[in-house]
Amino acid sequence: MTGRTAWAAAAGLAVGLVVVSHLTRSLAGVFYDDGIYLALARSLVEGHGYRLLYLPGAPGAVHYPFLYPLFLAALWGLVPAFPANVVVFKAANAALLAICAALLVLYLDRRMAQRTWRLAVLVAAAATVLPLVTVATVLFAEPLFLVLLVAACWACDAARESQARGRMWLLAAAAGVLAGAAALTRTLGVTAVIAVPLSLVLARRPRAALIAAAASALCVAPWLVWVARHRAEVDPALVAGYGTYTDLLAQAGWATLSPASIRDLLRPIGAVALAPYRGWFRFFFGVPALALLVAGFAPMLRRVPALGWTLLGYCAIAVIWPYGPDRFVWAVWPFLAVAFFAGAEQVMVRSRAAAPTIAWAGRWCVGVTVLVVVVGYGFYQVRGYVRGDATRLQQGISATMTELLPWVRQSTPPDAVVAGEDEAMLWLYTGRRAVPSYVWRYRGRGDESLGPDSLRAWFERAGVTHVLLSGPGSDAAPTLSQLLGRFPGYLHAVRVWPGSAVAFAVQRDAGGPGGSTP
Numbered sequence: 001m002t003g004r005t006a007w008a009a010a011a012g013l014a015v016g017l018v019v020v021s022h023l024t025r026s027l028a029g030v031f032y033d034d035g036i037y038l039a040l041a042r043s044l045v046e047g048h049g050y051r052l053l054y055l056p057g058a059p060g061a062v063h064y065p066f067l068y069p070l071f072l073a074a075l076w077g078l079v080p081a082f083p084a085n086v087v088v089f090k091a092a093n094a095a096l097l098a099i100c101a102a103l104l105v106l107y108l109d110r111r112m113a114q115r116t117w118r119l120a121v122l123v124a125a126a127a128t129v130l131p132l133v134t135v136a137t138v139l140f141a142e143p144l145f146l147v148l149l150v151a152a153c154w155a156c157d158a159a160r161e162s163q164a165r166g167r168m169w170l171l172a173a174a175a176g177v178l179a180g181a182a183a184l185t186r187t188l189g190v191t192a193v194i195a196v197p198l199s200l201v202l203a204r205r206p207r208a209a210l211i212a213a214a215a216s217a218l219c220v221a222p223w224l225v226w227v228a229r230h231r232a233e234v235d236p237a238l239v240a241g242y243g244t245y246t247d248l249l250a251q252a253g254w255a256t257l258s259p260a261s262i263r264d265l266l267r268p269i270g271a272v273a274l275a276p277y278r279g280w281f282r283f284f285f286g287v288p289a290l291a292l293l294v295a296g297f298a299p300m301l302r303r304v305p306a307l308g309w310t311l312l313g314y315c316a317i318a319v320i321w322p323y324g325p326d327r328f329v330w331a332v333w334p335f336l337a338v339a340f341f342a343g344a345e346q347v348m349v350r351s352r353a354a355a356p357t358i359a360w361a362g363r364w365c366v367g368v369t370v371l372v373v374v375v376g377y378g379f380y381q382v383r384g385y386v387r388g389d390a391t392r393l394q395q396g397i398s399a400t401m402t403e404l405l406p407w408v409r410q411s412t413p414p415d416a417v418v419a420g421e422d423e424a425m426l427w428l429y430t431g432r433r434a435v436p437s438y439v440w441r442y443r444g445r446g447d448e449s450l451g452p453d454s455l456r457a458w459f460e461r462a463g464v465t466h467v468l469l470s471g472p473g474s475d476a477a478p479t480l481s482q483l484l485g486r487f488p489g490y491l492h493a494v495r496v497w498p499g500s501a502v503a504f505a506v507q508r509d510a511g512g513p514g515g516s517t518p
Contacts, residue, residue: 007120008105014124016098019136020091022390026138026398027405028086029425034139036064038089039424041072042082050226052242054427054434056462060230063242065223067184068141083429089139096143097136100150101127104334107154111303112342125377126337129272130384131330138394142331145186149310152178156196156212156306160203168208172200175306176212180219187245188328191313192306193220199305237439237450237458252322252442260445261319266290268326269336273373275380285376288369293336296343303342311335322442344370397422400470404501405429411495411503412466419459420468421476435462437469438476452483456490459506467491467504 029035036052040061043053050066051058061069072089079085104123109116135142152175159171179196182189193216200209227244234242240251266286273289274282300308314332318325329336344366351362384390401422408418408430419437420426426434439450439458449455459467469480484491491504 004106004109004116007116008102008109011105011120011124011127012098012100012102015101015127016094018128019094019097019133022133022137023087023090023094024137024391024395024398025087026391026394027401027425028083028089028139028428029422030394030397030401031138031140032422032424033064035422035424035428036061037069037139037141038072038086039428040064040066040069041076042428044069044073045076045080052424054423055238055242056235056433056435057233059233059235059242060226061242062227062231062234062244065141065184065187065189067181068144068186071144072139086139090137093136093139093143096147097127097132100143100146101334103147103150103154107150107157107307108304108338111157112299112338113303113345114341122337122341123334126334128381129330129333129377130381130390131268131272131326132333133390134394135327135330137391141185142327145182145189146331146334148178148182148185149189149192150307152176152182152192152196153304153306153310156199157304159208159212160200160205160305168205169211172196172205172208172212173215176215177219179212180216183216183220184223186331188314188317188331190220191317192310195309195313196306199309202305235458235461237454237461238436240439240441240447241436248322248442249320252444261321264445265315265319265325265329268329269293272333272377272380274376275383276376277372285369285372288365289340289373292343292347292366292369293340294343295346296339296341299342299346300339307335311339322445323447340373341370400499400501401425401429403497403499404468404470404503407495407503408432408466408468416465417463418466418468419462419464421470421474426468435464437467438474438479440475449479452479452486455479455483456487460508465506466494467506469502469504471500 028038039052039054040050043049043051048058050061050069052061071092075089075092076082076085079088101123104127105116105120108114108119108123112119114122132142155171155178156175159168159175162168162171175196179189179192182192196216197209197213200206200212231244231247239247270282270286274286277285297308297312300311302308311332314328318328321328347366348363351359351366353359354362405426408426409432412418412430412432414431415433417433417435418426418430419435421437423434423436426432435458439455440447441450467480469476471477480491489507492507493502494505495503
């Protein structure tokens with residue numbers, strides 16, 4: 001094993017051990033999407049196709065690219081005992097994030113102007129940022145996405161550097177396939193589908209670019225055709241959560257493009273990198289830190305152009321995305337860390353050509369900014385790991401649902417349809433049909449309830465027999481409260497838990513608004 005391979009393996013091992021040490025036996029579905037991924041995997045394993053079996057009509061899952069559920073389905077076939085196999089799926093995510101860290105070190109080594117051990121330390125520190133560890137300890141698609149994304153960028157840049165035509169074309173095809181696979185894991189992988197041929201074109205490799213683009217298209221096109229055929233199956237009330245991405249952007253409108261979008265993207269970055277600083281102090285330190293981050297894109301576009309263009313496109317999409325970009329930020333945090341330190345190095349090198357006083361001031365400014373960020377990030381990490389922040393939320397949600405699920409299994413008939421906030425989880429762990437208890441739409445960069453009338457109409461279409469409310473702080477609570485006031489008697493409380501969770505039975509013979517007969 002060479003030195004660079006050993007350092008890459010060490011970085012991967014460190015990341016894997018950190019994630020494994022935080023694996024819990026929390027329920028699948030605590031963060032919503034993780035339950036849907038597993039429900040889709042079960043649908044595939046049982047031979048029902050790529051469908052949301054718990055929803056009325058079992059519509060196609062047009063919102064969720066299929067590769068990660070397919071990966072889970074393959075594991076499910078090897079370890080079929082549910083729910084015991086959930087911990088195996090989580091361990092697979094830990095292994096994937098470890099592989100990503102090792103691949104990233106090998107990819108960047110000899111391309112970025114850093115010694116291998118420094119790259120290994122940087123990648124290991126960035127890949128264990130608490131929110132990314134949280135993501136990796138539940139059944140989210142990010143670890144698989146990151147492996148495919150790094151591999152695609154590495155293959156593309158290797159194709160750019162190759163002088164042998166046959167090898168270059170083979171690497172370009174591999175990069176295209178891997179970029180397409182990344183897009184089939186997370187839709188934001190489309191940035192790699194675009195960045196890979198773009199970086200080959202800029203390197204004056206037009207045939208290689210065409211090969212990469214064709215390979216990506218062959219991967220992605222069948223999925224797009226399938227989505228187009230099945231998008232109409234999604235109930236209009238569920239478009240915000242289960243519709244296509246074009247549906248979501250059409251719903252949100254142009255209001256997503258506002259100064260608030262930049263603020264929303266920078267907020268989670270500052271919350272982690274500048275954690276101990278508040279108010280004007282965060283702004284004072286944040287401006288030069290952001291300048292170094294932006295400056296780092298130039299050396300990345302030069303040295304690792306496939307990754308640089310992918311990251312640039314990724315950030316651009318995150319800016320216009322109608323909902324909070326936090327989860328998008330955590331997925332590329334290691335890449336942002338590389339960009340920040342590349343920017344610091346770039347400014348240091350450029351300052352040498354300036355006048356002595358300016359060069360001295362520049363080096364001091366860069367040094368202080370880097371130190372402030374390192375201290376801020378270290379503070380965030382140490383505090384978070386000591387408090388157990390990586391798994392606190394998922395364990396809390398799991399504990400709440402563990403109290404409610406036995407009641408659903410024991411007190412509702414097998415043909416019941418339960419409306420709840422985590423419908424995929426309800427179906428997986430109780431066997432009851434389950435639907436959302438909150439129907440909403442995007443409005444600019446936020447969301448809004450469709451209101452109690454639409455909620456009741458949805459319950460009627462879905463054949464809901466019971467409603468489960470986990471507490472007054474849930475998204476569903478305000479609209480359900482309005483529903484109770486507008487349609488007295490429509491929901492009858494049948495069980496109340498100490499933590500304010502409530503189970504309702506639907507009374508379809510109840511009066512209309514204000515108690516009048518409909």
